[in-house]
Structure formats: C-alpha cells, structure tokens
Amino acid sequence: MIVLRFVPVFLSLGLASVQVHADPTQPAAPQVTSASAYAVDLMKLYREARLEDPRMLSAYLRAQSAVDSERDALGGLLPQVSANGSYNRILRKDDTQREIYNNSSYSLNLTQYLYNKQAWETYQKAKSTTEQKGHQAEDAQAEATVDLAKRYFQALSADDELELIMAERRATQKSLDRVSAMYEKKMAVVTDLLDLKARVDLLAAQEVDARNQIRLSRAALSEIVGRPITEPLSRIRNDIALQVPSKSMDTWVA
Numbered sequence: 001m002i003v004l005r006f007v008p009v010f011l012s013l014g015l016a017s018v019q020v021h022a023d024p025t026q027p028a029a030p031q032v033t034s035a036s037a038y039a040v041d042l043m044k045l046y047r048e049a050r051l052e053d054p055r056m057l058s059a060y061l062r063a064q065s066a067v068d069s070e071r072d073a074l075g076g077l078l079p080q081v082s083a084n085g086s087y088n089r090i091l092r093k094d095d096t097q098r099e100i101y102n103n104s105s106y107s108l109n110l111t112q113y114l115y116n117k118q119a120w121e122t123y124q125k126a127k128s129t130t131e132q133k134g135h136q137a138e139d140a141q142a143e144a145t146v147d148l149a150k151r152y153f154q155a156l157s158a159d160d161e162l163e164l165i166m167a168e169r170r171a172t173q174k175s176l177d178r179v180s181a182m183y184e185k186k187m188a189v190v191t192d193l194l195d196l197k198a199r200v201d202l203l204a205a206q207e208v209d210a211r212n213q214i215r216l217s218r219a220a221l222s223e224i225v226g227r228p229i230t231e232p233l234s235r236i237r238n239d240i241a242l243q244v245p246s247k248s249m250d251t252w253v254a
Helices: 042-052 054-075 117-184 190-225
Strands: 080-093 098-111
Touching: 042 054, 042 117, 042 190, 054 117, 117 190
Parallel strands: none
Antiparallel strands: 080 098
C-alpha cells in the first residue's frame, strides 16, 4: 500500500461551516434549509478529485505497479520451498499366491542461496524504482491539489465579481430612476440622465460576462472532479488563527 506523505493542510483551513447556537430560553424558530447547507467546500472536492483526476490516478497506478515489482523481486531472495509426493500400489500374483505392495514417498526441499548477485541487483533496482515512483506520485498529488485550489478560488472570485456588478447595477439603476424623476420635473440635466443610462447598459453587459466567467470557472473545476459543479461554493472563514511553525525551515524540506 502506498502512503503519500504530502498532506494538503491548507485545504482544511477555514472551510468548516459556522454553527449558530440558539438561545434555549427563546422559542425555536421554524427550520429553514439554507443554501449553505448544500454548499460544497474545497476539502470535499479534493476527496472527489483523488478518485477522478487522471493525474492522481495514473501516478498512483505507476507507484503501485512499482511496489508489486519490488515484491516480486524480493521473492527471488527468499527461500524456495518445493514439495513432492508419490504413491504406488503393486499387485503380484501367481498360481499359488496373490500379494499386494503399497509404496509411498514424500519429500520437502528448501533451497536458499547464500548470495545471488543477479537477484540482489534486481531487488535493489526495483526498490529504487519504487522510491522514485512514490516521489513522483507525491509530486503529482501536490500539483493536482494546487491546481484544484487555484480553480476553486478562481470560481469564488467569479462569484464575488458577479455579486459586485449586480450590486453596482442595482445602485446605479436607483440613481437612474431618481434622476429620471428629477429630469421630468426639470430638476436635472440630460447629460446626467444619459450618463447613468450608459452606465446601466455597461453594467448589464458586464453582468453577462461575469455569468459566463462563472460557467467557465465551474467547468474548470468539473474537469478535475469529474462531475458538474452546480452547488454553491463554501466561503472561507476569517476567524482562523494561523500560527507560525515552531520548527525551522530545514525540518520541512526533504
């Protein structure tokens, strides 16, 4: 079994849901299922990607194949046991007598080379290959994990951009409605009215682009996870206290 030593600790930072504790002295509010209850976080996508991302799967299979080859090579250094058995029954008869002879034999052979140069070199080569493939699997997992996190935060950024544009469009529309009412009363100039209309139209176009960007960012996530990402993405918590590791940098560098 292959154990990848790389642990993406940052995936778990700030992705836990926030629990709200109700006051027991107050009557219970009706239970309402919020959209956040169905949100997906980065850690969940990471677990799915480990089973679907071709980079992780291929690296793991290559490493597992190397482990199997090393195990086979080790077998060439172990004692070789062979067992044999035979059973014969002989019938001898003539005019005066009839005789039956039973004969059985068993053997167990144990062979162990004191030194087998070819088998030893084969095992050492397989052992080195296993270590190399294991490091390659770790590197592939690290690369895929960073890529997943990058696409996840790009998707979050696309969501934020859309919310920002929609909020600005609503505010601009309110200003346009107010200026339009003032213009009808001869209390505003036409240039202000036209500027606000142009701004609303521009924000509408930007909103379309932002929605397209969301679809593209979700599609990029789907490529890694292996399924359409339609759930809301969990937001990052801002109450996580990050501590500087107490050990030196050399401790964390292999």
